[in-house]
Amino acid sequence: MLVLNNIKKIFFKGTVNEKVALENLNLNVAPGDFVTILGSNGAGKSTMFNAILGAYPVEEGNIFLDGEDITFKKDYKRALDIGCIYQDPMRGTSPHMTIEENLSLAYTRKAKRSFFAVNKHDSAYFKELLATLDLGLENRMKTQIGLLSGGQRQAVSLLMSTIAGPKLLLLDEHTAALDPATAKKVLKITTEIVTKNKITTMMITHDMNYALSCGNRTIMMDEGQIILDIKGEERASMTPEGLVELFSAERKKQLTNDRMMFSMQ
Numbered sequence: 001m002l003v004l005n006n007i008k009k010i011f012f013k014g015t016v017n018e019k020v021a022l023e024n025l026n027l028n029v030a031p032g033d034f035v036t037i038l039g040s041n042g043a044g045k046s047t048m049f050n051a052i053l054g055a056y057p058v059e060e061g062n063i064f065l066d067g068e069d070i071t072f073k074k075d076y077k078r079a080l081d082i083g084c085i086y087q088d089p090m091r092g093t094s095p096h097m098t099i100e101e102n103l104s105l106a107y108t109r110k111a112k113r114s115f116f117a118v119n120k121h122d123s124a125y126f127k128e129l130l131a132t133l134d135l136g137l138e139n140r141m142k143t144q145i146g147l148l149s150g151g152q153r154q155a156v157s158l159l160m161s162t163i164a165g166p167k168l169l170l171l172d173e174h175t176a177a178l179d180p181a182t183a184k185k186v187l188k189i190t191t192e193i194v195t196k197n198k199i200t201t202m203m204i205t206h207d208m209n210y211a212l213s214c215g216n217r218t219i220m221m222d223e224g225q226i227i228l229d230i231k232g233e234e235r236a237s238m239t240p241e242g243l244v245e246l247f248s249a250e251r252k253k254q255l256t257n258d259r260m261m262f263s264m265q
């Protein structure tokens, strides 16, 4: 459902600061896949997401979503089909609007309905959705979202990003700024939401354990390319240590000398 075909992205092209961030990047994600993405700092993970989102044009290659070539499609049009949640809980929500107003904005955007006030029917639906988070937020629907904790905000962001049924959900280290217990809870909620709604998902993480425990496929990036792609039985029996060894062998380098920053809590 998502195909990346020979993607190349260069920053500061033709200058002394030229940086090839993605090169020969190929990926084929099947409908319903939940792909976790690992890689060292600067490997190109966020750049890949930005290329999919249309934040900037790519130098070479094509991007297909559900068979449609979206390579030259405007970012705001892609946003109707692709949800994204970032590390910073402040991003993606309107802090001075209430929880229910934020949900309503996300809900009505794709339906091309005007946003005036939250109607009773929608309000009941939002309450039901919030209750599934099990954070008590269904009783705080009139609370400004800026007053919520980081974890609560990320949980609401998950609802906002999935409420209009996106084709693809991109999670860019969306639990990295949360304490370990909250991160675990938000990941549990993430898995529940994407599984229930059958949303094709890609999640960047630096945590090897989460990379293997969430989703059905793990890819590892290095220098703008995918160097490992693990799924099925191989993944089911994979350990974080095994991943490190595989990565190490692939790069023919020892990870101790590497810039990789993986936590193995």
Ligand SMILES: Nc1ncnc2c1ncn2[C@@H]1O[C@H](COP(=O)(O)OP(=O)(O)OP(=O)(O)O)[C@@H](O)[C@H]1O
Pocket (backbone or CB within 6 Å): 011, 012, 019, 020, 021, 039, 040, 041, 042, 043, 044, 045, 046, 047, 048
């Ligand atoms: N907007 C930009 N302008 C210039 N260079 C950029 C830009 N975005 C990314 N880069 C460069 O492209 C390379 C890949 O960066 P990217 O942010 O995709 O890495 P990453 O794998 O997401 O790393 P991290 O784990 O640290 O977030 C890096 O060398 C980075 O400095």
